[in-house]
Amino acid sequence: MSRGLRLIPIILLLWLVVGLAWRLVKPADTAIPSQMVDRPVPRFVLPSAVSGKPGLAAADLATGQPHLLNIFASWCVPCIGEVAVLGELKRRGARIDGIAVRDTPGALTAFLARRGDPYERIGGDPQSEVQIAFGSSGVPETFVIDGKGVIRRQYIGALNASNMPGVLRELEQAR
Amino acid sequence: MIGNSSPPRRRGPSKKKKWVPAFAGMTLVLSTPVAIADSNLPPAYWSNRQLPDPEQEAKAQDLMAELRCLVCQGQSIADSDAELAGDMRDLVRRRIAAGEKPSTIRGWLIQRYGTWISYKPTDEPAAWPLWLTPLALLLAGAWLIRRRIRLRSKD
Numbered sequence: 001m002s003r004g005l006r007l008i009p010i011i012l013l014l015w016l017v018v019g020l021a022w023r024l025v026k027p028a029d030t031a032i033p034s035q036m037v038d039r040p041v042p043r044f045v046l047p048s049a050v051s052g053k054p055g056l057a058a059a060d061l062a063t064g065q066p067h068l069l070n071i072f073a074s075w076c077v078p079c080i081g082e083v084a085v086l087g088e089l090k091r092r093g094a095r096i097d098g099i100a101v102r103d104t105p106g107a108l109t110a111f112l113a114r115r116g117d118p119y120e121r122i123g124g125d126p127q128s129e130v131q132i133a134f135g136s137s138g139v140p141e142t143f144v145i146d147g148k149g150v151i152r153r154q155y156i157g158a159l160n161a162s163n164m165p166g167v168l169r170e171l172e173q174a175r
Numbered sequence: 176m177i178g179n180s181s182p183p184r185r186r187g188p189s190k191k192k193k194w195v196p197a198f199a200g201m202t203l204v205l206s207t208p209v210a211i212a213d214s215n216l217p218p219a220y221w222s223n224r225q226l227p228d229p230e231q232e233a234k235a236q237d238l239m240a241e242l243r244c245l246v247c248q249g250q251s252i253a254d255s256d257a258e259l260a261g262d263m264r265d266l267v268r269r270r271i272a273a274g275e276k277p278s279t280i281r282g283w284l285i286q287r288y289g290t291w292i293s294y295k296p297t298d299e300p301a302a303w304p305l306w307l308t309p310l311a312l313l314l315a316g317a318w319l320i321r322r323r324i325r326l327r328s329k330d
Binding site (some may be wrong): 030032033034036074094100102126129133137138 | 285
């Protein structure tokens with residue numbers, strides 16, 4: 001066997017070690033972006049999730065005005081912090097609708113009373129069906145939807161104060 | 176997701192079992208939920224129930240084994256205990272029971288999550304090494320064998 005061939009195992013080992021080290025230092029992104037961005041919202045009709053608030057259907061998201069669609073749940077810990085950001089966005093003119101995933105009216109009412117309620121409409125999605133139809137893989141997620149009902153942008157994870165200018169700009173552009 | 180059984184309880188004094196409390200403590204630490212909250216709704220109806228028609232159930236099983244869980248990435252939805260995986264199993268079984276083809280359901284999910292959601296290798300360029308590597312290895316093997324035979328026959 002020639003000398004060059006003998007080096008192959010060592011080169012393979014080095015390649016493996018470098019590859020593993022690189023992934024340790026720079027872990028892969030585990031967020032799964034929705035392929036529904038730039039497509040119209042999927043057809044759906046969801047019943048009201050809490051008494052005194054209308055449910056949500058695809059038609060409510062194509063009213064000629066841009067909307068924020070927040071996919072959330074009362075049992076979701078990061079959603080607690082996000083409600084305050086959504087409240088501030090609402091004060092600055094954003095229209096916010098919600099889809100409550102796997103939630104009960106009682107728990108949701110308590111959540112909204114305690115943490116604040118920025119939502120115009122909330123649809124209840126007890127089997128994550130509409131969440132899946134949006135290509136969303138967890139809570140919370142927020143979609144920017146334009147006046148024609150086309151999804152413009154997806155935010156994976158809780159919105160925070162630093163996201164606000166961007167979201168407001170995108171809503172302005174989505175008119 | 177993190178299924179920890181409590182360590183065996185030992186009764187009576189025993190000098191050698193000093194590791195038991197340590198192990199119990201470790202189990203307690205490891206089983207503390209890490210900000211992964213679950214909802215208070217029960218699993219969807221078809222998430223852990225087989226379809227009455229065995230042929231349909233077999234189709235659903237085959238498809239579920241090839242769909243990737245969005246929460247426990249690396250597991251299939253057939254294997255995962257995540258709620259979202261349960262809801263996806265419910266969706267797959269309901270659609271198959273309604274007469275939808277597995278390929279249509281897979282396509283519908285790929286439209287939402289990309290080819291990421293499916294374990295079935297595609298024919299897109301990114302997957303070409305996957306198809307070509309076995310071929311290349313086979314050729315390399317054939318070459319090596321041929322070389323050996325030639326060397327032997329020279330002796």
